Amino acid sequence: MKGVLLVNLGSPASTSTKDVKEYLGEFLMDERVIDAPKWLRTILVKGIILNTRPKKSAKAYKKIWWDEGSPLIVLSERLLDKVQKKTELPVALAMRYGTPSIKMGLQELHDKGVTDVLIVPLYPQHAMATTDTILVLAEELRQEFFPEMKFKHIPAFYHKKDYIQVLAESIKHHLEGKEWDKILFSYHGIPERHVRKSDITKSHCNPSDSVNFECCKTNSAAHEFCYKHQCYETTKQVVEYLDLQPHQYFVSFQSRLAGDPWLQPYTDKMLEKYPEEGVKKLAVVTPAFVSDCLETLEEIAMEGKEEFLEAGGEAFYAIPCLNDSDEWVDVLVDWIEA
Numbered sequence: 001m002k003g004v005l006l007v008n009l010g011s012p013a014s015t016s017t018k019d020v021k022e023y024l025g026e027f028l029m030d031e032r033v034i035d036a037p038k039w040l041r042t043i044l045v046k047g048i049i050l051n052t053r054p055k056k057s058a059k060a061y062k063k064i065w066w067d068e069g070s071p072l073i074v075l076s077e078r079l080l081d082k083v084q085k086k087t088e089l090p091v092a093l094a095m096r097y098g099t100p101s102i103k104m105g106l107q108e109l110h111d112k113g114v115t116d117v118l119i120v121p122l123y124p125q126h127a128m129a130t131t132d133t134i135l136v137l138a139e140e141l142r143q144e145f146f147p148e149m150k151f152k153h154i155p156a157f158y159h160k161k162d163y164i165q166v167l168a169e170s171i172k173h174h175l176e177g178k179e180w181d182k183i184l185f186s187y188h189g190i191p192e193r194h195v196r197k198s199d200i201t202k203s204h205c206n207p208s209d210s211v212n213f214e215c216c217k218t219n220s221a222a223h224e225f226c227y228k229h230q231c232y233e234t235t236k237q238v239v240e241y242l243d244l245q246p247h248q249y250f251v252s253f254q255s256r257l258a259g260d261p262w263l264q265p266y267t268d269k270m271l272e273k274y275p276e277e278g279v280k281k282l283a284v285v286t287p288a289f290v291s292d293c294l295e296t297l298e299e300i301a302m303e304g305k306e307e308f309l310e311a312g313g314e315a316f317y318a319i320p321c322l323n324d325s326d327e328w329v330d331v332l333v334d335w336i337e338a
C-alpha cells in the first residue's frame with residue numbers, strides 16, 4: 001500500500017535554552033549543513049557555536065512561539081490534517097531535526113501497512129542542507145529498520161506551474177489594496193561552497209556572481225540540484241506570472257551564519273539601504289519556506305521590518321508563506337495522487 005511522508009525542517013521542543021541547544025546540536029552536526037570534517041565540525045559546533053547561539057536563538061524563538069508550540073511544526077500539522085482530509089492515502093508528518101522524527105513518521109506509516117512511501121521534502125528549492133539530508137537519512141533508516149519498504153520522492157518543485165500559480169496568487173492576494181514600491185524575494189542563504197558541491201558538472205556554477213547570474217541563466221544539467229539557479233527560476237516564473245517590471249522586484253538571501261561567504265546579496269543589507277534609494281514601501285516574500293518559521297516571523301517580519309523602518313522606510317509587508325492554504329493543499333494532493 002502507498003503512503004506519504006511530508007518532511008519539514010523541525011524546531012526545538014520548547015524555547016528553553018537547553019532544548020534549543022539540543023536542537024541546534026542535531027541540526028548543525030549534520031554533515032550536509034556544516035560540511036566540515038567531523039573533527040572540525042565538532043570543534044566549530046560544540047566548542048564554539050553551541051556556547052553562545054542557543055541563548056540568542058532561544059530569545060528569538062520566545063518572540064514567535066505560539067500557545068500550541070513552534071509555528072513551523074503547528075503549521076506543518078495543520079497542513080498534514082488538511083492534506084489527509086483530501087486523500088485516502090495514509091499521510092504522516094516528520095521533521096528532519098527534533099520530533100516527530102523521520103523514524104517516527106516511517107514507523108507510523110509502517111504500522112498502517114504502508115509499503116511504498118512517497119517522501120515529500122517541503123522545500124521548493126533543492127539544497128544539500130535540506131532535500132539531500134532528508135533523503136539520505138530516510139534511506140539509512142529504511143535499510144536499518146524498514147528494509148521491506150520502497151521509497152520515491154517528490155523532487156524540488158521550484159518551477160512547477162501549479163506551485164508557481166499558488167505562490168504568485170498568494171502574493172497578489174496579500175498585496176491587494178496596498179501601495180508598494182518593490183517586492184523583495186528573500187531566500188534562505190547557503191554557503192557558496194554548498195552550491196559548488198552540488199554542481200554535478202563540477203564546472204558550471206559560479207555562486208559568487210551575485211550581479212549577473214550568468215550561470216543561472218545558462219542551461220545546464222547542474223540546475224537540477226543548484227539552489228541558486230532554482231531560487232532565481234522561482235522568482236523569474238512568479239515575476240512573469242505577475243507581470244512585474246525589473247524595478248519592481250529583487251532577489252536576496254537571508255539567515256547567514258558568520259564565517260565563509262554565503263549567497264549574496266544579503267537581505268539585511270538591502271533592507272538597510274532601500275529607503276535611501278527611494279524604496280519606501282517594501283513587500284517581502286520568502287519562497288524558500290513553505291511554512292512560516294523563525295526565519296520569516298522573527299528575522300523578516302520583526303527584525304527586518306524594524307531595520308527597514310529605522311532606515312527611513314514607510315511601509316513593510318511580510319507576505320506569509322503558503323502554510324496550510326487550501327490552494328496549496330490542493331496542489332500537494334494532486335502531486336501525491338499522481
Ligand SMILES: C=CC1=C(C)c2cc3[nH]c(cc4nc(cc5[nH]c(cc1n2)c(C)c5CCC(=O)O)C(CCC(=O)O)=C4C)c(C)c3C=C
Nearest residue numbers: 009010011012033057072127129130188190288293294295
Ligand atoms: C530553505 C531552507 C533552508 C536552508 C537551505 C537552510 C540552510 C541552513 N540553515 C543553517 C542554519 C540555521 N538555520 C536555522 C533555522 C532555520 N532554517 C530553515 C531552513 C533552511 N535552512 C528553517 C525553516 C529554519 C527555522 C526553524 C524553526 O524552528 O522555525 C537555524 C536556527 C535558528 C538560529 O539560530 O538562527 C540555524 C542555526 C545553515 C548553517 C544552513 C546551510 C548550510
Ligand SMILES: [Fe+2]
Nearest residue numbers: 188189255295
Ligand atoms: Fe536554516
Ligand SMILES: [Fe+2]
Nearest residue numbers: 205215216229
Ligand atoms: Fe547558477
